[in-house]
Each structure stands twice: as C-alpha cells, then as structure tokens.
Amino acid sequence: MTDRIEQRINSLNKRLNSEKRFRIYCIGAMSFALAWVLILFLNIFSSGYSAFYRTVIQVDVPFLNLIEDTTQFSEMSSEDINNLSMYSFSKKAIYGLFPDIEEKKDKKMLIRLFSIEFEQEIREFLKSNKSNINETETIYLTASDDVDQVNKGNYPRDLDEDKRRIKDIQLLFFDDLVDRGLVSYEFNLPFLMRGDSREPELAGVGGSIVGSLFTILVVLILSFPIGIFAAIYLEEFASKNRVTDFIEININNLAAVPSIVFGLLGLGIILNTFGLPRSTPLVGGIVLSLMTLPTIIIATRASLRAVPPSIREGALAVGATKMQAVMHHVVPVAMPGALTGTIIGLAQALGETAPLLLIGMVAFVVDVPQTPLDASASLPVQVYLWSESAERGYVEKTSATIMMLLGFLILMNLAAVLIRRKFETKW
Amino acid sequence: MKNIKIKADNLNVHYGEKQALFDVSMYMEEKQVTALIGPSGCGKSTFIRCLNRMNDVIDICKVQGKIEIDGNDIYAPDMQVEQLRERVGMVFQKPNPFPKSIFENVAYGPRIHGIAEHKSDLEEIVVNSLKKAALFDEVKDRLYDAGTGLSGGQQQRLCIARAISVNPDIILMDEPCSALDPIATARIEELMGDLKTEYTIIIVTHSMQQAARVSSRTGFFHLGKLVEVDKTETIFSNPSDQRTQDYITGRFG
Numbered sequence: 006m007t008d009r010i011e012q013r014i015n016s017l018n019k020r021l022n023s024e025k026r027f028r029i030y031c032i033g034a035m036s037f038a039l040a041w042v043l044i045l046f047l048n049i050f051s052s053g054y055s056a057f058y059r060t061v062i063q064v065d066v067p068f069l070n071l072i073e074d075t076t077q078f079s080e081m082s083s084e085d086i087n088n089l090s091m092y093s094f095s096k097k098a099i100y101g102l103f104p105d106i107e108e109k110k111d112k113k114m115l116i117r118l119f120s121i122e123f124e125q126e127i128r129e130f131l132k133s134n135k136s137n138i139n140e141t142e143t144i145y146l147t148a149s150d151d152v153d154q155v156n157k158g159n160y161p162r163d164l165d166e167d168k169r170r171i172k173d174i175q176l177l178f179f180d181d182l183v184d185r186g187l188v189s190y191e192f193n194l195p196f197l198m199r200g201d202s203r204e205p206e207l208a209g210v211g212g213s214i215v216g217s218l219f220t221i222l223v224v225l226i227l228s229f230p231i232g233i234f235a236a237i238y239l240e241e242f243a244s245k246n247r248v249t250d251f252i253e254i255n256i257n258n259l260a261a262v263p264s265i266v267f268g269l270l271g272l273g274i275i276l277n278t279f280g281l282p283r284s285t286p287l288v289g290g291i292v293l294s295l296m297t298l299p300t301i302i303i304a305t306r307a308s309l310r311a312v313p314p315s316i317r318e319g320a321l322a323v324g325a326t327k328m329q330a331v332m333h334h335v336v337p338v339a340m341p342g343a344l345t346g347t348i349i350g351l352a353q354a355l356g357e358t359a360p361l362l363l364i365g366m367v368a369f370v371v372d373v374p375q376t377p378l379d380a381s382a383s384l385p386v387q388v389y390l391w392s393e394s395a396e397r398g399y400v401e402k403t404s405a406t407i408m409m410l411l412g413f414l415i416l417m418n419l420a421a422v423l424i425r426r427k428f429e430t431k432w
Numbered sequence: 433m434k435n436i437k438i439k440a441d442n443l444n445v446h447y448g449e450k451q452a453l454f455d456v457s458m459y460m461e462e463k464q465v466t467a468l469i470g471p472s473g474c475g476k477s478t479f480i481r482c483l484n485r486m487n488d489v490i491d492i493c494k495v496q497g498k499i500e501i502d503g504n505d506i507y508a509p510d511m512q513v514e515q516l517r518e519r520v521g522m523v524f525q526k527p528n529p530f531p532k533s534i535f536e537n538v539a540y541g542p543r544i545h546g547i548a549e550h551k552s553d554l555e556e557i558v559v560n561s562l563k564k565a566a567l568f569d570e571v572k573d574r575l576y577d578a579g580t581g582l583s584g585g586q587q588q589r590l591c592i593a594r595a596i597s598v599n600p601d602i603i604l605m606d607e608p609c610s611a612l613d614p615i616a617t618a619r620i621e622e623l624m625g626d627l628k629t630e631y632t633i634i635i636v637t638h639s640m641q642q643a644a645r646v647s648s649r650t651g652f653f654h655l656g657k658l659v660e661v662d663k664t665e666t667i668f669s670n671p672s673d674q675r676t677q678d679y680i681t682g683r684f685g
Contacts, residue, residue: 315528
C-alpha cells in the first residue's frame, strides 16, 4: 500500500517537473522573439531619431543691398520676387559671416556649408514676409548634409582630409560658427512635409506619406466593399457545390500568391492594357487591393461563420427574407471581425514593396502628390530607395522612414484591437 | 370535431440520401395544442420545421408530399415563404433573442412586414406582445436593455413575444422548455394554456408529462414514422400501438 502511494507521488512529481520544463521552454521562446523585436526597434530608433532634427545656420541678410527701400517689397507680387536675381546677393550675405576671407576657393568652401537651395530659402523668406522686411533680417538657412552630420556627431572628423567630403577649412568655419552661437539644432519639420530630393538635407518623407495614404485609401475603397460582399455571398447565399468549392480554393490560393506576381499583373494589365497612369497611387492601390481581397474575404467569412445559426433562424422565423436576416442580424454581429480583417489587410498593403516596384512607384518623385493620379512614392519604397543611397544623411532618413512606417502599422493594429473590443463587449 | 387547421399528407423528407420522414399524414385542430413526442432523431423536429418551411434553409433537404394550412398547399410554387412564416411563428429549442434590445427584438417582425405605420402603433404591438407572453411586467422598466441579458426563461418568453408580434395563426414550438428549469417550464406551460385561445400551437417535446399537461392531441413518432396520433388521453391511457405503449411506459427512448 505505501509502495503504491510512493509510486503515485513519484509519477506526479515527474509530471509536475515536465510541466515546469515545458513552461520554461515557452517563456524562453517568447523572450527570444521579444528580444529580437526589441533589438530591431532599438537599432532603428537609435539610427533614425536624429533625422527628426536638422542643423540650421543663422545668416544676417542685408536686404537693403537688394533694393533701395525695403518697404517696396510689399508692393511686389510673388512672381516679381521670383524674377529678382538673388544668387550673388545671397552668396554675399553668406560671405558676410566671414568678412575677412579673400580667396575664391575659400569662399566656395564657405558656400558649401549650406544646402544648395540657400538662394531659394532666402527668396521664400522674402515672399512670406514681404510686407514686413527690415533692412537686415536674420534668416536660418539649412546646413548642408555634411555639416548636419558633423553637428550630429555622425561624422568621423579624425579621418584624413582627402578621405572626407568635408574639408579642414570648412570644419574651421563650422567650429567658429558654433562658437559664435550661430549654429542651431531644430525640429526637422521640412522632413515631414517635403518630397524626395537628391540632397539628403532637403529630402523628406511627406511625399511618400501622402502617396502611401492615397494608396491605402484606394485599397480601402476597392477591397472593403468587394471583399465584404464576396464573403457574404459565399458564406450566406451561395449553395455548396463544385463551383463554390473551386472559388473557395482559389481565394485561399490567392492569399498565398507572392506579392510580386500581383505587381506583374498590374504591369501587364492595368498599365499596359488599360493604360492607367504609371507610378500612381491609383494603380498601386488597385494592385494591392488584389492582394488584400483574399485576406478580407477569409477574415469576414470566418466571422460570419462564427455567428450562431440560431440568430438567422430567429429572423427567418418571423418572416424576414434571407437578405434581411443576413443584413439586419448576421452582418452587424460579424462586422467587428470583418473590420479587423480589413485593417490587418490594409496594414499588409501599407508595408508591401515588391508589387509597387513593378508598377513604377519606385520613381524619384520630388513633388508631394495632390491626387491619387499623381506620380508618387510610398513609405516602403522610399525606404528601399534611400537604403541604396551612399550619403550619410540618407542612412538616418532610411531608419526614420521605417519608424514612420512602423508607427502607422502600430496605429492600424491598435485600431483593429480597439474596434474589436468596443463592439464585441457591447452586448 | 374542431376545425382542421393543418393537414399533412404523405409527407416524405430526405436529407441527402437519408430519409428522415416516411409517409407522415396527420391533421391539427385549430386553437388547440398538439404535442409531438418520440425519442431523439425520430423526425418530430423535421416534421415541425416543414410546417413553416424552415427546412428550405438546408440545401440537401428535400420535401415530398403535401401540407395544407387552411386548405392552401404551403409547398405550392406560388406560396411566398416569408408570408407563410408571418402566419406560422416559431419558437426554438434554445432561446435565440437577437443581440439587440428587448424592444427591438419584438419590434423587428412588425417593422419588416410594415404592420405598424406609426411609432405609437409599434410600441402598442410590442407592449401587447410582451403582455401576451407574460413578460411585460418583468421588463417594462428596461425595454431598451439587451434581450440577451435576460434569464433563460425570460429569453424564451421574449422569443414567444417575438413570434406573436406579427400576429400569426399558428405557433410552432420546438422543445421550447428543454433548456429551462422546472419553474420557467411551468410558466411557459401556463402561457401555452392562455395562448391556445387565440393560436393553434404545435409543440415538440421530450417530456411526456408536458405533452400530457398541455396538449389535446398527441402524435408519437418513431424512426421517421408517425406511429400513432390520437387524443392525448387515449395515447397515454390506451395506446393502440405496442411501440407507443413501450415508449410512454419508459421501456425505450
């Protein structure tokens, strides 16, 4: 008798120990995955956050040298200001930082501390403040990418001069400007507003954010109604036969098709046969809709199937038509699930790159698109484009773009969770 | 003899290859309770679901034979099934209120049929239906609360209110008390006694005591066949078939 009890206790201890080990394995697996996510986030964040700041240099611009009386600016139209020749005037304003410099070569070096668009920046300042220009105005001009990187400490100053893009004399100028308190570090609003540029200090994600939003909008408009209606038809109305089985298998297959194949389809049919404009969010949205549709259909069907049949029967039994039973009672209950599926599909589409490369959304686009019919980049494609560029400024901008993309994805997933919570606990 | 409300003639039902009902012929009297008893899987639920054509929903279900309500063949091609179900209400085994408010649960039927023209008419219908279902006093202060928040017995009475809201002639009840406790069951049985003055009631039940208490006629189904149908007293005291005798005395089933 005691033997048997001992035996039982031994076997129980064994079982408990194996459960403990199993738990440790599970926690280990989860920690491993979590650690990688953390490393990824830390890596991206540490190399990307500096892109949200930029270096600007204060320059005193003597507008009196451009015109006899600065009040005359207020009478000029924007076009008049555009026609003003300001290049050498702007250069002179910059030379004013170091009045002692005589040599042409050094002057050139000084100019190169600034972004190539310094003249344009002074002109823009003039345009937006034309009614109120003093004889001399202090303007913050964008520093060139090299200066920006030196200021952020990303640039190895101890390299040999001939291995550096930034020269010794420029470093002298820069350090002197820092000592005089003319260099400042500010939030990089232009980065969020502007389109792409060949100059890293001027390049922004604004164009690709808008492009991505337009693309997602097209995807939503196309794939949400089509997906929901297709799912309702297949789940509630279609009779089960070979044709619907065939359709079902194909929808499941479609969900597993590599996304680049959809890009080829878009290139062959939407661009070449239908002749829609290349590189546009409209075409990108159509292609990504094809990819998102199966996700939405599968998720919606699953949530329709989860609605208890007794609700359908209850509605039919009081004389509702099949459509009334479905639309009044089944669909509202299934909607949170369908919306969650849709948002997850949209998030997938937002991060998708390959199909967009094929339909030309990989183009270099400087302007921020105004409509879905304008050529545009998108966030993931912008990451791809910038990751290939050599300049240091693009490295931090690549990471910053990934941060934006991840931010949008997290927001969308959060929305999916919130929608599910809000509607599921209602009754 | 009372008026005959429903008449089934040689009813055969197949689910795919499997035959569920064999040549069932019976009639049901107007404003009476008819009980259908029999062991599980005997076809009584299939039969009751033929009376409002709920079996149409199942793709593989084939119905042959004839069912007449007030002399009209309900499987005739020109019969509109929605109209039929307006006249033949149904209460299911498990209470299945819509996941909406109590008011909406009852108002749904009248609304889709366009019975109530004004909001006040609709409110009147809802209140009357809830009163007839003996639920109004319990829920009058919370008509806009969720119907799914009621107790099981209340939910089932809500479903009865929903069924009578469209003013049917017939109410089908498919084991309405199988998910309820004895007290809730007693209330529903009491309610059936009141309702039969206005409605023809067909009830499927597993409880022979319930059939004996509420019904005037009883049919006994076994293996898809209608073995015997007669006055309830006769079935329970002096059945003519040996199988009925065995079933009511508890020898099988």
